Amino acid sequence: MKRVFIFIAILSLCINAFAEHVRVSLFSNSRISTLNVSFDLGQYNLYVDDDNLLEDKIGEGRSVLVQSDGTQLHVQVNEDDYGYYSKVRLVAQDTACIMCLNPNGFKQRTYEGNLEIRNREGKLQIINDVEFETYIAGVVQSEIYGNRSDIFRVQAIISRTWAMRNINKHKNNGYNFCDNVHCQAYMNRCIRPDIMMGALQSWGETIVDKSGNLIETPFHSNSGGQTANSEDVWRAALPYLRSVEDTFSYRMKQSNWTKTISMDRWLGYFQKTHKIDIDDSLKLHTLLHFTQDRRQAKLLDIPLTRIRSDFQLKSTFFSVTTDSITKSVTLHGRGYGHGVGLSQEGLIRMVELGFSYDSIIRHYYTGAILHSDPISNPQIVINYTEQLGRIIEEDKNKQTQIRSKKDDWLGRLFRVRDREEREEIYVEEQQDNEQDWNYEW
Numbered sequence: 001m002k003r004v005f006i007f008i009a010i011l012s013l014c015i016n017a018f019a020e021h022v023r024v025s026l027f028s029n030s031r032i033s034t035l036n037v038s039f040d041l042g043q044y045n046l047y048v049d050d051d052n053l054l055e056d057k058i059g060e061g062r063s064v065l066v067q068s069d070g071t072q073l074h075v076q077v078n079e080d081d082y083g084y085y086s087k088v089r090l091v092a093q094d095t096a097c098i099m100c101l102n103p104n105g106f107k108q109r110t111y112e113g114n115l116e117i118r119n120r121e122g123k124l125q126i127i128n129d130v131e132f133e134t135y136i137a138g139v140v141q142s143e144i145y146g147n148r149s150d151i152f153r154v155q156a157i158i159s160r161t162w163a164m165r166n167i168n169k170h171k172n173n174g175y176n177f178c179d180n181v182h183c184q185a186y187m188n189r190c191i192r193p194d195i196m197m198g199a200l201q202s203w204g205e206t207i208v209d210k211s212g213n214l215i216e217t218p219f220h221s222n223s224g225g226q227t228a229n230s231e232d233v234w235r236a237a238l239p240y241l242r243s244v245e246d247t248f249s250y251r252m253k254q255s256n257w258t259k260t261i262s263m264d265r266w267l268g269y270f271q272k273t274h275k276i277d278i279d280d281s282l283k284l285h286t287l288l289h290f291t292q293d294r295r296q297a298k299l300l301d302i303p304l305t306r307i308r309s310d311f312q313l314k315s316t317f318f319s320v321t322t323d324s325i326t327k328s329v330t331l332h333g334r335g336y337g338h339g340v341g342l343s344q345e346g347l348i349r350m351v352e353l354g355f356s357y358d359s360i361i362r363h364y365y366t367g368a369i370l371h372s373d374p375i376s377n378p379q380i381v382i383n384y385t386e387q388l389g390r391i392i393e394e395d396k397n398k399q400t401q402i403r404s405k406k407d408d409w410l411g412r413l414f415r416v417r418d419r420e421e422r423e424e425i426y427v428e429e430q431q432d433n434e435q436d437w438n439y440e441w
Contacts, residue, residue: 021113022135022163024186025170026126027103028178034104035124037090037115038063042097048075048085055082057093064090070122090115098189101126111138112189127175128186135177136160137190137199143219146348150357152198154347157361157370158217159184161206165214193392200385204373207365215240215365216341222254223343224317224335227364232297233305233316233338241340242366243295248353252345254336257314263288263327269310274302288329290320295339305338315339341365 043059055077058064065076066088075082090099091114101109103124113130130138139159140152162184167176169183177183190196209215216238218230223246230241249255270276270287278284283300290299295317298304304316311331318333335343342364350360362368 020132021129022132022167022177023116023175024128024130024135025173025175025178026101026109026111026128026186027106028182029180030103030106031123032103032106032126033068033123035066035117035126036063036102036104037066038100038102040098040100040110043093044090044097044099045093046075046077047089047091048082049087051089058090064088066117066124068119068122068124071119073117073119073124086119088117095131109188110191125174132163133199133203134189135186136163137196138186138188139163139184140199141190141192141195142185142187144344144348146351147194148348148351149194149198149201150351150360151348152195153202153357154342154351154360155219155344156199156202157205157207157357158219158342160202161214161217164206165216197385197389197392206371206373207361207368208371209240210367210369212371215368217365218338218341219344220335220337220339220341221343222252222335222337222345223249223339224255224315224333225249226295226317226339227341227343228295228316228339229297230340232295233340240365240367244363244366246343246346246364248346248349249335249343252349254314254345255334257333257336259311259313259331259333260328261311261331263322263329266329270300270302273310274300276300276302288320288322292317292319 039059039062041060043057045053046055046058046064048054054075058077062078067074069084072084072086073088074084075088092099092112095112098110098112099115101111101115103126111128111130112134113128116127116129118125118127128135136156136159140155143159144151144155146152163177166183170176170178177186179186190199207215207217216230218241225246227242227244227246229237229243231237232243267278267284267287271278276283276287278287286300296304299307307313308316313331313333315333315335315337317335317339318331321330321332322328323330342361346364347360350363351357355363358370361370
């Protein structure tokens with residue numbers, strides 16, 4: 001137990017190295033009128049309106065229900081009616097706090113940090129006020145799959161770089177980021193130790209250009225074998241977002257796709273929407289036999305990004321074949337996403353092949369320079385990762401996992417710290433052993 005307590009102390013020091021908070025809009029694309037908040041760990045104070053304390057030390061076994069009536073927020077704590085207010089805030093009393101968000105009609109999510117709820121245009125605006133690095137770890141878990149720490153290290157670096165460069169993206173809305181692909185996915189707090197390991201290994205690392213400025217770090221699922229130039233998708237031609245060969249994205253989950261469309265719909269689209277003369281034999285042949293061995297930006301001067309959007313295609317990297325019998329065309333596509341910057345499945349493959357995390361970044365971002373924040377303490381990070389590595393290995397070797405849904409890896413460590421601070425004895429075997437806990441390393 002002493003070992004884990006030392007680990008938590010190291011974690012606290014690391015957090016203090018970058019303790020700035022960010023505000024993230026949750027369920028940002030959804031219309032939510034009712035939200036139930038329960039608590040898995042720690043205690044929260046409930047404030048309303050101009051930070052008036054309504055209830056303190058709310059924790060496990062209690063819940064806060066917030067409902068919008070279109071203009072105000074109706075608040076209940078368990079079955080007690082607390083009236084109507086314009087703003088609700090739940091403030092964590094220490095770092096070891098976990099809350100469960102259950103909006104009506106949506107799957108539960110869990111988060112750390114604080115919560116702020118307001119009325120916005122007849123729905124709930126839900127904002128998570130959370131430490132920056134905790135947010136980054138949650139983004140990494142939401143954005144990429146895999147089981148190697150360097151996968152998560154690279155994703156953390158590009159996600160951190162993007163966040164720092166775009167910190168004011170939603171400033172006028174009262175928060176920094178939203179939780180969907182308009183910014184970066186942030187669907188839960190990070191609960192996986194291997195992801196936390198990768199995020200920690202990247203502590204303080206960002207990507208800059210030769211002038212020391214943070215670069216844009218877009219990423220996508222799969223390039224299809226070649227990434228795109230930034231100007232072929234967006235307006236600006238950026239020197240570090242150049243098209244590169246990417247054979248690492250072959251033979252992955254999102255490498256290939258097909259879509260069949262009736263010939264009448266395909267040709268009619270170009271004729272009606274883009275005023276293409278389909279009676280012109282050369283143009284007709286191009287539309288029915290378009291081929292991309294290498295990425296192109298346009299088809300008959302029409303941006304492929306527009307065609308992708310209108311037909312809801314996985315990518316702009318496709319070729320066309322025609323079936324005269326069924327009177328249809330089939331798009332044979334490669335990759336998934338806009339194609340600019342890093343291919344996530346290419347990253348996964350490169351890590352599996354043994355490429356270093358920094359060489360992967362330089363492969364996808366031309367001329368990229370890795371920058372380490374001088375504020376971060378390398379020795380603290382080394383100590384932290386060593387302790388975390390031991391815990392991961394010990395848990396891997398266990399024949400059974402003594403865990404409950406409310407006491408997963410991070411929660412267990414937080415509870416160790418809390419009980420040590422209260423000079424209580426932590427007995428792991430006394431935790432609930434729920435049979436339906438199916439955690440996979």
